[in-house]
Amino acid sequence: xxxxxxxxxxxxxxxxxxxxxxxxxxxxNKAERQLGRLRSDLDYANINEMIAVGLHEFLDDFxxxxxxxxxxxxxxxxxxxxxxNEMHNKEVSQ
Numbered sequence: 670x671x672x673x674x675x676x677x678x679x680x681x682x683x684x685x686x687x688x689x690x691x692x693x694x695x696x697x698n699k700a701e702r703q704l705g706r707l708r709s710d711l712d713y714a715n716i717n718e719m720i721a722v723g724l725h726e727f728l729d730d731f732x733x734x735x736x737x738x739x740x741x742x743x744x745x746x747x748x749x750x751x752x753x754n755e756m757h758n759k760e761v762s763q
Contacts, residue, residue, distance in 0.1 A: 671711065671719075674731070678708040685742070700741035707734050 682704050686693050689701060696702040711731075719727045 671714075671716070675708070675711050678704070678711060681738075682708055688746070698741075698745045700738060700745045703734070703738045703741050707731075707738060710734075 682693060682701075685701055685704060689697060691697050691701060694705070696705055714727075722730075
């Protein structure tokens with residue numbers, strides 16, 4: 670199973686970097702950094718460490734980190750932020 674998870678992380682990382690235009694191994698936003706860190710953690714983990722921590726605990730931690738990557742992607746690419754005009758109009762109306 671670790672290979673299938675690693676494969677998915679690699680594909681996600683490739684896709685993210687195709688969107689941003691950054692090289693893999695570099696980052697310019699939190700989503701790229703967190704996904705790279707998660708992939709690195711998995712790349713350098715070994716099965717004995719996973720079993721020592723507990724497989725269930727390892728997977729829970731992985732899922733939590735993966736959820737964080739999803740939030741970072743959402744915040745980086747989909748979150749609508751107020752424009753300068755909206756901020757100015759809000760300040761004027763108060």
